[in-house]
Amino acid sequence: MSAVQIAGRIAGVDAGAPIRQSSLWQDAWRRYVRNRGAVAAGAVFLVILAWCLVAPLVSPHDPNEVDFTNAYQGPSWSHPFGTDQFGRDLFTRAALGGRISIGIGFGATLAILGIGVVYGSVSGFVGGKLDNGLMRFLDALYGLPYLPFAILALAIIGTVNFWTMVVALSIASWFITARVVRGQIITLKENDYVRAAKAVGVRWYAVLGRHLLPNTLGVLVITIFLELPGVILGEAFLSFLGLGINPPDASWGSMAQDGRDAYRAHPHIIIIPSLAIATLVLCANFIADGLRDALDPRTKET
Amino acid sequence: MALLEVSDLKTHFFTRDGVVRAVDGVSLAVEAGRTLGIVGESGCGKSVTALSIMRLLPTPPARIVSGSIRFDGRDLTSLSERELEDVRGREIGMVFQDPMTALNPTLTIGTQIVEVLQRHFGLDRRPARRRAGELLAEVGIPRAHERLDDYPHRFSGGMRQRVGIAMAIACEPRLLIADEPTTALDVTVQAQVLDLLDDLRRERRMAMLLITHNMGVVAESADDVAVMYAGQIVEQAPAAELFSRPEHPYTEALLSALPDLEDLEARRSRLTAIPGRPPDLVDPPAACRFAARCPFAERGDCCVLEPPALRELRPGHWIRSAHPASERHLSPV
Numbered sequence: 001m002s003a004v005q006i007a008g009r010i011a012g013v014d015a016g017a018p019i020r021q022s023s024l025w026q027d028a029w030r031r032y033v034r035n036r037g038a039v040a041a042g043a044v045f046l047v048i049l050a051w052c053l054v055a056p057l058v059s060p061h062d063p064n065e066v067d068f069t070n071a072y073q074g075p076s077w078s079h080p081f082g083t084d085q086f087g088r089d090l091f092t093r094a095a096l097g098g099r100i101s102i103g104i105g106f107g108a109t110l111a112i113l114g115i116g117v118v119y120g121s122v123s124g125f126v127g128g129k130l131d132n133g134l135m136r137f138l139d140a141l142y143g144l145p146y147l148p149f150a151i152l153a154l155a156i157i158g159t160v161n162f163w164t165m166v167v168a169l170s171i172a173s174w175f176i177t178a179r180v181v182r183g184q185i186i187t188l189k190e191n192d193y194v195r196a197a198k199a200v201g202v203r204w205y206a207v208l209g210r211h212l213l214p215n216t217l218g219v220l221v222i223t224i225f226l227e228l229p230g231v232i233l234g235e236a237f238l239s240f241l242g243l244g245i246n247p248p249d250a251s252w253g254s255m256a257q258d259g260r261d262a263y264r265a266h267p268h269i270i271i272i273p274s275l276a277i278a279t280l281v282l283c284a285n286f287i288a289d290g291l292r293d294a295l296d297p298r299t300k301e302t
Numbered sequence: 303m304a305l306l307e308v309s310d311l312k313t314h315f316f317t318r319d320g321v322v323r324a325v326d327g328v329s330l331a332v333e334a335g336r337t338l339g340i341v342g343e344s345g346c347g348k349s350v351t352a353l354s355i356m357r358l359l360p361t362p363p364a365r366i367v368s369g370s371i372r373f374d375g376r377d378l379t380s381l382s383e384r385e386l387e388d389v390r391g392r393e394i395g396m397v398f399q400d401p402m403t404a405l406n407p408t409l410t411i412g413t414q415i416v417e418v419l420q421r422h423f424g425l426d427r428r429p430a431r432r433r434a435g436e437l438l439a440e441v442g443i444p445r446a447h448e449r450l451d452d453y454p455h456r457f458s459g460g461m462r463q464r465v466g467i468a469m470a471i472a473c474e475p476r477l478l479i480a481d482e483p484t485t486a487l488d489v490t491v492q493a494q495v496l497d498l499l500d501d502l503r504r505e506r507r508m509a510m511l512l513i514t515h516n517m518g519v520v521a522e523s524a525d526d527v528a529v530m531y532a533g534q535i536v537e538q539a540p541a542a543e544l545f546s547r548p549e550h551p552y553t554e555a556l557l558s559a560l561p562d563l564e565d566l567e568a569r570r571s572r573l574t575a576i577p578g579r580p581p582d583l584v585d586p587p588a589a590c591r592f593a594a595r596c597p598f599a600e601r602g603d604c605c606v607l608e609p610p611a612l613r614e615l616r617p618g619h620w621i622r623s624a625h626p627a628s629e630r631h632l633s634p635v
Contacts, residue, residue: 128362192403198358199398200391200418200469204383210417211406 028218031294038290041283048280052102055095063092064248072266082268084258090272097250098276104165104251105232111170112227113220116177117213123178124185125208135182138175146172147234154243165244169234177223184216218295225288229281236277252277303375304331305509306355306477311369313347313354316362320584324350326533327369329612332477337503337510339524339541341517341556345580347533348513349399352481355511356396357386373477392422395470397499399482401462405454411438411465412450415472422473437468441498460491464498471502478503479511484519496523517560521545529553532580532591535612539619549615549626551596552576590624598625 033039056063061079066086073083081090123134149172157164188194189212197207238244239253240260247254252273259270313325325347332338340348353359355371357378371378373393381389390396398404406414415434419425425433431450438446441464454462463483470478480499484492500523503510512524520527521541528538529550537550548554555576578595581587587594590605599605605624612622 127360192398192400193406195358196396196398196404196466196469197406197414197417198387198390199356199396200472201387201389201421202391202417203387203421206417206421210409214408 028291028294032290035290035293037286038294041286041290044279045283045287048098048276048283049102052095052098056092056099059089059092059095061089061092063088063096063250072262072269074266074268081272082266084255084269085262085266090255090269093250094252094255094272094276097252097255097273098280100162100245100249100251101232101235101253101277102280104162104169104235105228106224107162107166108169108173108231108235109224109227111166112174112177112231113223115170115174116223117181117216117220119174120178120181120183121185121208121213121216124182125189125204125212127186131182138178141172142175144172146230147237150234150238151241151243154238160244160246162245165235165238168238169231173227173230173234177227180219180223181216184219185212188212188215222288222291222295225284225291228284228288232277232281232284305334305374306330306332306511307370307372308351308355309370309372311351311354311371312367313350313359313364314367315364322583323533323586324364324583325354326583326586328530328533328535329369330528330535330538332509332511334476334509335503335507336525337500337512337523339512339514339520339527340530341514341520341527342530343515343580345583346530348515348530349481351530352396352479352511352513355479356390356394357381358390358396388422391418391470391475392473393475394477394479395473395475397463397467397470397478397480397483400486401459401466402486404466405462407454410451410453411457412452415450415465415469418469418472434468434472437472438465441465441468441471441502442494443468459487460495463487463491463495467495467498467502471506471508474506475508477509477511479513481513482515483512485514485516492519493522499523517556529556532586533583534591534622535620536592536622537620543616543619547619547627549619549621549628550592550623551598551625551627552592552623554627555595590622592623596623596625598630 065088067083067088068086070083071085073079075082079089079091081094083089084093119134119138123131150168153168153171154160154164157167185208194207194211197211198204202211235244235251236253236256239251240257242257244254245251250258255273256270256277259266259273263270308331309329311325311328312323315322315324328347328351330338330340340351342348350359350364354366355378366379369379373389378386378389405411412431412434415437416427416430419430419433420427423430435447435450438449443449443461443464454465457465467483478499483499484495487495496519499510499512502508510523512520514520524541526538527541527544528535529544529552530536531552537544537548537553544553545557548557559574559576561573576595581591581594589607589609590596590599591609593599593605596605610622610624612620615621615626615628
C-alpha cells in the first residue's frame with residue numbers, strides 16, 4: 001500500500017460520516033475534472049465518437065464504392081486516411097467501422113452489465129443456499145476461456161451479425177461483473193434503511209430495485225468503462241480472424257484484416273484501424289481509472 | 303384474546319462458534335391499545351424478540367426454532383414472505399433505533415412515505431403525496447408539505463425519527479413496535495419523541511411494544527413491563543407495580559443502578575453497578591441464568607441446580623427467581 005493510499009484511508013476514517021451537502025455526482029465530477037489524463041481521455045473519446053457519427057454523413061465518398069484506379073493511395077487532402085486495396089476511402093470506412101466496433105462494444109458491455117446485475121443482485125440479496133449455489137456455478141464458469149468460448153458461441157449460432165456478435169462477446173465475460181454487484185449488494189443490504197423498507201412491507205424486488213441498485217450506480221458506471229476495452233479488443237480479434245462482421249460492412253478488426261496482405265508496401269491500411277482501436281481502448285482505461293478515483297470517497301483529499 | 307400473543311418463542315443464531323440462544327422461551331402478550339415495555343441490558347434479546355415478531359431477521363444465521371407469534375389470531379411464524387410483506391407496515395409498524403441510518407439517503411422523504419402508502423393502499427401519486435404531507439404534519443414537522451422533497455440529510459436526528467415514525471404509522475397499523483426509539487437522540491429530544499409516540503398511540507388506539515434499556519422511558523410510557531435477562535423474561539408486571547414492588551433481584555439491581563438526583567447522600571457517592579457480566583448465550587447455565595450475579599443465590603442453593611420457572615407471584619405479577627423480594631425473609635440466610 002502506497003503512502004498516498006494510506007493517507008487516503010486515514011483521511012477517510014478521520015472524516016467519519018460527514019453530512020453530505022453536495023451530491024455524490026457533483027463531488028465526483030469535481031474530482032474527475034481535476035484528473036487531467038482522464039479529462040483528455042474523455043475528450044479524445046468524444047472526438048472519436050463524433051467522428052464515427054458525423055464523418056459518414058458529410059463525406060463525399062461512398063464507403064463501399066470500389067475504384068481500382070484509386071487503390072492503395074496514401075493520405076492526401078481528398079482521402080485524409082488514404083484508400084484501401086479496392087480504392088475505398090478509409091476516412092469514411094474507418095468511421096463506419098468505428099460505429100460497428102463501438103456499437104458492438106457498448107452493446108456487449110450493456111449485456112454484460114444486464115446479466116451481471118440480475119445474477120449478482122439476486123444472488124447477494126436472497127443469500128443463503130441460493131447464493132451459495134449461484135456462486136459455485138459461477139466458480140465453475142470462471143474457468144471458461146473468453147475468446148474460444150465466443151468463437152464457439154458464434155459457431156453454434158451459425159450467423160454473424162451485430163447482435164450475434166454482442167451475444168458471443170458477452171456470454172462468457174459477465175462473471176466478474178456479477179461478482180462485483182453481488183459484493184455491493186451484500187454490503188448495502190446490511191444498511192438499516194433496507195431493513196426499514198422491509199419493515200413497512202415494501203416487496204423484495206422493490207427493495208432491491210429502488211433501495212439497493214441505485215446505490216451501485218457508481219460501480220456500474222466504472223464497470224462499463226472497464227469492460228469496454230476487453231470487448232472491443234475481443235471484437236477486433238474475432239474480426240481479424242475473419243469470424244466477425246461480413247463484408248462489405250466493416251469493423252476496425254476486419255479493416256485491419258484487409259490491410260494484412262499489403263502491410264509492407266501500404267502499412268497505412270492496417271495502421272489506421274489498429275490505431276483507432278488502441279486509442280479507444282487507452283481512452284476507456286483512462287476514463288475507468290478517473291471514474292474510479294472520482295467515485296471512491298476515500299480519494300477525497302486529492 | 304390479546305392483539306399480539308407470543309408464546310415460548312425461541313430464536314437461535316446458528317453460527318460457526320455454536321448456537322447462540324438469543325431468545326430462549328419468551329412469552330408475552332400485548333393488549334389492543336396498551337403499551338408493553340421490554341427492558342434489559344444490551345444483548346439480552348430485546349431487539350431479537352422484536353425482529354422475530356416482524357420476521358425481519360436474516361435466515362440464516364437466525365432461525366425461529368420453536369414457539370408461536372399470534373397476531374390477531376394469525377400465526378406469523380407460518381406465513382410466507384409474501385404474506386408477511388402485507389402484514390409489515392399495514393398491520394404492524396416498526397420504528398428503528400438510529401434515525402440517521404433508517405432512512406434511505408438517496409431518496410427524498412416524500413418518496414419514501416409515498417412508497418409505503420402506494421404499496422398498501424394503492425393510492426395514486428397525488429393523493430399519496432397529500433397524505434404524506436399530512437402525516438409529516440401530524441408527527442410535528444414544521445412546513446411539512448414543503449419538506450416532502452428534501453433528502454434525509456437535511457433533517458436533524460429528532461426530525462428524522464419523526465419521519466421514521468410517520469412512515470411506520472402511515473398505513474394505520476394496529477401494533478407499533480418501537481425498538482429503542484430514543485436511544486440515538488439527544489436527551490432534550492427524547493421526551494418529545496416519547497410524547498409523540500404516546501399521543502399517536504392514544505389517538506389511533508394502537509398497541510405498542512416499546513423496547514428500551516432505559517428504565518425512565520418505560521416508567522414514562524408503558525402500561526406493563528417485561529424485564530428480560532439473557533434471552534428470557536425474568537419479571538413481568540404492570541408498570542406501577544413493578545416500580546413500587548420489584549421482586550426479581552435483577553430488577554431491583556436495575557432500579558438501584560438508576561442515579562437519584564434527590565438523594566444528596568447518593569449524589570456524593572459512586573453510581574451502583576451490577577457486578578459481573580451476563581452469561582454466554584452459546585452455552586447458558588443449566589440453572590438460573592442470573593445466579594452468578596445474584597446477591598441471594600448461594601452455593602448448593604436450588605437455583606444453581608435447576609432453572610426457576612416463571613410463576614405468578616401475585617395476580618399479573620410474574621417472576622422467574624427462587625428469591626423474590628417478598629419471600630426473602632422466609633429463606634434462611
